Amino acid sequence: MAEITYREALNRALDEEMARDERVFLIGEEVGEYDGAYKVSRGLLAKYGPRRVKDTPISELGFTGLGVGAAIAGLRPVVEWMTHNFALLALDQVVNNAAKLRQMSGGQLSVPIVFRGPNGPAEFLAAQHSQALGGYWMHVPGLKVVAPATPADAYGLLKSAIRDDNPVVMLEAELMYAWKGEVSDQEYTVPIGKARVAREGEDVTLITYSKPIRVVEEAADRLAEKGVRADVIDLRSLRPLDEETVVSSVWKTSRCVVVDEAWPMASPGVTVANLVNSRCFDALDAPVELVSGEDVPMPYNHRLELAAQPSVEKVIAAVARVLYREDL
Amino acid sequence: MKTELAHYPKEELMRMLTTMQTIRAFEEKAGMMYGLRKIGGFCHLYTGQEAVAGGAISALDLSKDYVVTAYRDHGLAIACGMDPKKAMAELFGKVTGCSRGKGGSMHLFDVEHHFLGGNGIVGAQIPVAAGVAFSQQYRESGGVTLCFFGDGAFHQGAVHETFNLGKIWDLPVVFIVENNQWGMGTNWKKVSAVDDFSVTAGAYGMKGYSCDGLDVLDVRATIEQAVADARLGWPSLIEARTYRYKGHSMSDPQKYRTREEIDEYRKRDAIQSFKFRLSEAKMLTEKEWDDLTRRIDAQIEEAVAFAEESPEPSLEELYTDVYA
Numbered sequence: 320m321a322e323i324t325y326r327e328a329l330n331r332a333l334d335e336e337m338a339r340d341e342r343v344f345l346i347g348e349e350v351g352e353y354d355g356a357y358k359v360s361r362g363l364l365a366k367y368g369p370r371r372v373k374d375t376p377i378s379e380l381g382f383t384g385l386g387v388g389a390a391i392a393g394l395r396p397v398v399e400w401m402t403h404n405f406a407l408l409a410l411d412q413v414v415n416n417a418a419k420l421r422q423m424s425g426g427q428l429s430v431p432i433v434f435r436g437p438n439g440p441a442e443f444l445a446a447q448h449s450q451a452l453g454g455y456w457m458h459v460p461g462l463k464v465v466a467p468a469t470p471a472d473a474y475g476l477l478k479s480a481i482r483d484d485n486p487v488v489m490l491e492a493e494l495m496y497a498w499k500g501e502v503s504d505q506e507y508t509v510p511i512g513k514a515r516v517a518r519e520g521e522d523v524t525l526i527t528y529s530k531p532i533r534v535v536e537e538a539a540d541r542l543a544e545k546g547v548r549a550d551v552i553d554l555r556s557l558r559p560l561d562e563e564t565v566v567s568s569v570w571k572t573s574r575c576v577v578v579d580e581a582w583p584m585a586s587p588g589v590t591v592a593n594l595v596n597s598r599c600f601d602a603l604d605a606p607v608e609l610v611s612g613e614d615v616p617m618p619y620n621h622r623l624e625l626a627a628q629p630s631v632e633k634v635i636a637a638v639a640r641v642l643y644r645e646d647l
Numbered sequence: 648m649k650t651e652l653a654h655y656p657k658e659e660l661m662r663m664l665t666t667m668q669t670i671r672a673f674e675e676k677a678g679m680m681y682g683l684r685k686i687g688g689f690c691h692l693y694t695g696q697e698a699v700a701g702g703a704i705s706a707l708d709l710s711k712d713y714v715v716t717a718y719r720d721h722g723l724a725i726a727c728g729m730d731p732k733k734a735m736a737e738l739f740g741k742v743t744g745c746s747r748g749k750g751g752s753m754h755l756f757d758v759e760h761h762f763l764g765g766n767g768i769v770g771a772q773i774p775v776a777a778g779v780a781f782s783q784q785y786r787e788s789g790g791v792t793l794c795f796f797g798d799g800a801f802h803q804g805a806v807h808e809t810f811n812l813g814k815i816w817d818l819p820v821v822f823i824v825e826n827n828q829w830g831m832g833t834n835w836k837k838v839s840a841v842d843d844f845s846v847t848a849g850a851y852g853m854k855g856y857s858c859d860g861l862d863v864l865d866v867r868a869t870i871e872q873a874v875a876d877a878r879l880g881w882p883s884l885i886e887a888r889t890y891r892y893k894g895h896s897m898s899d900p901q902k903y904r905t906r907e908e909i910d911e912y913r914k915r916d917a918i919q920s921f922k923f924r925l926s927e928a929k930m931l932t933e934k935e936w937d938d939l940t941r942r943i944d945a946q947i948e949e950a951v952a953f954a955e956e957s958p959e960p961s962l963e964e965l966y967t968d969v970y971a
């Protein structure tokens with residue numbers, strides 16, 4: 320066991336998979352000479368050379384599509400998007416090509432490709448650079464979507480994503496790259512489609528994914544001080560969604576709060592809330608609560624941008640509502 | 648060939664010098680304020696590139712012309728006439744900022760002065776600029792739009808789609824690639840198929856011009872010609888070769904380039920060389936220069952004080968301005 324950062328965990332996974340499989344290559348803006356805009360690919364150019372670590376022009380549509388082409392022709396690309404905001408320029412290649420080529424070709428083709436980069440708000444970046452876009456990908460059949468919240472899962476899920484024969488989109492976060500956590504020195508993978516139970520409790524189920532895990536954990540700590548014990552579920556994968564872990568938790572607790580930093584309309588959060596409503600209806604003692612990002616473009620001003628995101632206070636208030644308690 | 652000073656009246660030359668120096672002083676102050684954490688996030692300074700804004704905007708008639716650019720927008724905003732107070736307050740995230748503290752450094756907008764931003768997505772402003780020109784043509788306003796973007800942005804598909812649209816519809820637009828030679832940590836030559844962007848204009852049936860982006864008068868003369876063409880419905884592409892002194896944004900350690908490279912360009916500093924030419928020609932005394940810089944410094948101090956004293960937007964502002 321060693322304590323390493325989320326960034327280092329991703330780097331180790333990339334390094335090991337590149338060493339393991341010659342077909343794996345990394346492509347994106349500033350991934351090589353600059354060692355990655357967020358230093359995730361540090362050292363990989365030096366180790367694997369420019370054939371396997373490709374610096375691109377700022378042409379998201381072009382290099383993402385090129386990745387798709389390489390994937391249907393025998394390679395296993397890892398496409399780094401500097402952020403998911405910029406991946407919107409490449410949406411067409413992911414949605415219309417990567418996600419569809421297998422089915423449209425009647426199973427002749429497979430598209431073993433990983434698209435990855437930071438998603439969601441960081442700080443002071445304003446509307447175009449602070450968007451949680453996981454729902455865009457989660458919406459699309461043919462894609463898999465993973466969103467690790469710890470270094471251990473970042474490592475294990477990236478390895479699984481690279482080995483998967485399907486297109487996998489990975490949601491990271493700028494503010495998570497420096498998070499530290501224990502990661503085994505032994506090689507391992509984390510299966511796509513399996514949630515993680517971050518802590519066990521029987522009073523309420525808190526469900527989240529990616530960066531808001533820390534807000535949720537802190538809320539759970541504070542609730543524990545008041546005697547409320549939360550089951551905390553870190554989804555880890557958005558597609559496929561681990562329905563069983565979610566459903567069995569809510570059958571146990573009868574109350575559920577979903578925490579998602581994305582906007583509330585047509586979001587991962589509402590999808591999960593709908594799952595709980597439909598599969599746990601008879602178990603629920605209160606309507607499912609969703610704590611989402613506010614339904615506005617992110618403002619630059621720091622006070623406003625904090626107010627626009629899920630907070631410990633908002634989570635506790637939602638828990639108070641599902642427990643019908645005013646003393647929390 | 649150098650454009651003659653005598654070509655322009657003295658007031659015009661002084662205006663260009665003032666614009667450039669105001670931008671320089673604003674950016675240096677912004678850099679300091681960033682260091683003091685008054686400004687956060689991405690903050691891309693224009694220092695080194697002042698001659699492009701100073702020369703280009705001076706060729707416009709902003710009663711009908713428009714300007715569109717990317718996130719490295721402080722310089723062009725000021726050149727268009729944005730009050731430095733409003734610009735600084737925006738960087739501070741204050742409600743008195745041009746975008747009410749919601750946009751920040753990358754999203755300066757000033758509709759009154761025909762400055763339409765301030766776009767953070769590389770290349771995204773380029774089709775938008777063509778749309779502004781489309782509106783000018785449609786309304787027969789006689790105006791043109793200057794569309795600025797970087798050498799890195801040149802490789803976005805939107806650029807090439809827009810060049811074609813501009814040409815086939817005779818839009819009154821001038822495309823200006825501010826080649827400051829670095830797109831973040833990437834040298835422009837590494838990612839460009841051509842070593843002179845202006846040659847690509849030919850592929851779209853447009854005229855292509857190159858100008859020395861460190862020479863304000865060369866920029867001015869080139870843009871003047873391109874603007875005159877654009878008013879007749881002939882879009883064109885101009886490459887202004889320039890240099891940025893500071894990191895890509897405030898958080899850039901700049902390991903990709905050498906101190907010497909920066910120093911080389913600083914020796915050719917656009918403001919210093921212009922000032923030198925003006926004094927050689929006896930059009931500017933040391934005293935006039937001192938007075939000018941003192942006046943500008945005071946204006947920038949005032950901008951900082953204004954930003955400092957201004958209130959933040961209230962929490963209710965979260966839900967305002969989202970829809971018209």
Ligand SMILES: Cc1ncc(C[n+]2csc(CCOP(=O)(O)OP(=O)(O)O)c2C)c(N)n1
Binds near residue numbers: 379
């Ligand atoms: C679509 C998109 N991709 C990537 C980025 C990240 N990014 C911001 S600026 C930049 C470099 C742009 O360089 P250039 O166009 O030369 O402009 P400069 O910064 O030199 O003014 C990059 C890669 C972005 N903002 N938008």
